[in-house]
Amino acid sequence: MSKPPARIRLADAAFALFDERGYEQTTVDDIAERAGLGRTTFFRHYRSKEEVIFPDHDRLLDLIRDRLATSSHSTALVTVSDAVRLVLLHYIEEGDLARRRYALTSKVAALRDREIASVARYQRLFREFIADWMGDPTESASLRAELMAANVVAAHNHVLRRWLRGESSDPVAELDEAMREVLALFATPGPLPEADGGTTVIAFRTGQDLDALLPSLRRLIEDDPQK
Amino acid sequence: MSKPPARIRLADAAFALFDERGYEQTTVDDIAERAGLGRTTFFRHYRSKEEVIFPDHDRLLDLIRDRLATSSHSTALVTVSDAVRLVLLHYIEEGDLARRRYALTSKVAALRDREIASVARYQRLFREFIADWMGDPTESASLRAELMAANVVAAHNHVLRRWLRGESSDPVAELDEAMREVLALFATPGPLPEADGGTTVIAFRTGQDLDALLPSLRRLIEDDPQK
DNA sequence: CACTGTGACGGTACTCAGTACCATCGGCGG
DNA sequence: CCGCCGATGGTACTGAGTACCGTCACAGTG
Numbered sequence: 001m002s003k004p005p006a007r008i009r010l011a012d013a014a015f016a017l018f019d020e021r022g023y024e025q026t027t028v029d030d031i032a033e034r035a036g037l038g039r040t041t042f043f044r045h046y047r048s049k050e051e052v053i054f055p056d057h058d059r060l061l062d063l064i065r066d067r068l069a070t071s072s073h074s075t076a077l078v079t080v081s082d083a084v085r086l087v088l089l090h091y092i093e094e095g096d097l098a099r100r101r102y103a104l105t106s107k108v109a110a111l112r113d114r115e116i117a118s119v120a121r122y123q124r125l126f127r128e129f130i131a132d133w134m135g136d137p138t139e140s141a142s143l144r145a146e147l148m149a150a151n152v153v154a155a156h157n158h159v160l161r162r163w164l165r166g167e168s169s170d171p172v173a174e175l176d177e178a179m180r181e182v183l184a185l186f187a188t189p190g191p192l193p194e195a196d197g198g199t200t201v202i203a204f205r206t207g208q209d210l211d212a213l214l215p216s217l218r219r220l221i222e223d224d225p226q227k
Numbered sequence: 228m229s230k231p232p233a234r235i236r237l238a239d240a241a242f243a244l245f246d247e248r249g250y251e252q253t254t255v256d257d258i259a260e261r262a263g264l265g266r267t268t269f270f271r272h273y274r275s276k277e278e279v280i281f282p283d284h285d286r287l288l289d290l291i292r293d294r295l296a297t298s299s300h301s302t303a304l305v306t307v308s309d310a311v312r313l314v315l316l317h318y319i320e321e322g323d324l325a326r327r328r329y330a331l332t333s334k335v336a337a338l339r340d341r342e343i344a345s346v347a348r349y350q351r352l353f354r355e356f357i358a359d360w361m362g363d364p365t366e367s368a369s370l371r372a373e374l375m376a377a378n379v380v381a382a383h384n385h386v387l388r389r390w391l392r393g394e395s396s397d398p399v400a401e402l403d404e405a406m407r408e409v410l411a412l413f414a415t416p417g418p419l420p421e422a423d424g425g426t427t428v429i430a431f432r433t434g435q436d437l438d439a440l441l442p443s444l445r446r447l448i449e450d451d452p453q454k
Numbered sequence: 455c456a457c458t459g460t461g462a463c464g465g466t467a468c469t470c471a472g473t474a475c476c477a478t479c480g481g482c483g484g
Numbered sequence: 485c486c487g488c489c490g491a492t493g494g495t496a497c498t499g500a501g502t503a504c505c506g507t508c509a510c511a512g513t514g
Contacts, residue, residue: 028499028501037464039464039465043501049499113341146384146385150378151377157373158373158374174366182374264492270473276470456513456514457513464506464508466504467503467504470502471500471501472500473496473498480490481489481491484488
């Protein structure tokens with residue numbers, strides 16, 4: 001029963017005190033004292049009182065940057081949808097800690113704002129990635145990139161919050177489902193694009209399974225004079 | 228040329244000093260002194276040093292709440308799209324002040340975070356409004372509300388930032404156009420219209436590959452009420 | 455063992471945002 | 485003239501965050 005490293009003891013002390021007295025009612029001195037350390041040491045490990053609650057965002061951001069740079073799917077949106085899973089998985093790994101943090105951010109406005117700012121950084125990263133990927137400097141493409149990033153993040157947040165509130169037992173599956181929803185939004189074109197090239201699809205409802213229809217659909221596409 | 232009210236003098240002094248020395252290098256004492264007022268008076272007019280830059284967010288939020296409560300369009304999304312114009316119009320009214328603020332938020336992380344947190348409040352308001360309007364407590368409806376709110380806000384931010392950067396001469400028209408884009412996203416892919424018997428045919432053209440569409444096609448089929 | 459560098463820690467003192475409280479001054483109606 | 489009141493100013497405090505310096509443990513080296 002020797003001592004865990006200082007960083008851990010500080011975080012434990014902080015969460016314990018936040019639970020007992022609340023965030024604002026806890027001073028950095030209190031935290032350091034309970035951890036059996038000096039105030040200076042606290043700031044050596046955490047840049048601020050808030051950061052003791054969100055220690056991993058920077059690392060996660062780098063992780064996602066890497067993932068975006070390496071993994072490459074068919075579309076930018078799919079790549080980003082995949083990358084955002086890292087965030088969800090990270091929270092899930094934290095388990096109870098993530099839930100305690102959620103309880104805090106629900107009560108303390110300053111912490112909620114901080115969390116939101118962190119999420120906005122993910123969103124910005126996604127937006128830039130999508131815009132680069134599309135390579136289209138058009139205003140309309142730029143807006144589209146913005147919307148896509150916002151959707152991915154919003155869908156993720158939705159699923160994450162459900163899990164944090166204990167409303168979800170299989171958040172990963174829910175995320176996949178939500179991402180399918182987002183993909184579906186953008187799969188069907190917003191304004192009907194200029195019809196030069198691309199794919200024209202006619203969908204109709206029958207008693208048949210979709211798979212049974214695929215061959216004929218493909219045949220139709222291949223019959224397209226432009227292709 | 229007597230004295231403008233204290234509140235104005237404080238804001239002028241603050242912006243002048245922020246321009247001269249930067250935000251962090253300016254203390255509240257400096258601001259008060261330049262305005263010819265006491266430090267106490269500053270905090271009587273602005274709750275914090277940051278608030279002198281974003282004085283109107285609370286009022287705007289109330290304004291939007293009212294607008295949502297009164298104006299009623301055909302769908303929740305249209306109502307919200309309409310309400311968000313208030314934000315854009317407010318910034319445009321501020322004119323050069325808004326641009327100076329943008330220059331500051333671009334440089335100072337703390338201010339950027341603050342701005343983002345404010346915007347998140349609008350988004351939350353929109354989400355709740357849409358969710359209430361739909362009245363459908365389903366998980367899927369809840370996600371949809373979240374996505375819609377995120378899209379409206381993202382589209383607005385996109386247009387607003389373009390205007391702030393001087394890239395747009397008619398931001399209101401651009402906002403309308405962007406909102407049409409958002410509406411189009413959600414217009415098509417809802418649950419398929421009542422398909423009790425008969426044949427539902429939907430034709431659309433997309434630039435995407437058929438394979439990219441398959442997930443959404445499958446999803447549409449699985450939305451069949453019989454399931 | 456003595457020497458020395460190094461990294462983690464503690465303490466002190468400072469700046470500055472934000473709060474609490476009290477004192478002051480200038481109208482303004484009675 | 486008096487008393488009320490709203491706006492202001494001053495003073496003192498708490499607490500976050502920073503800068504700087506001193507200390508101690510513990511390595512490796514002679």
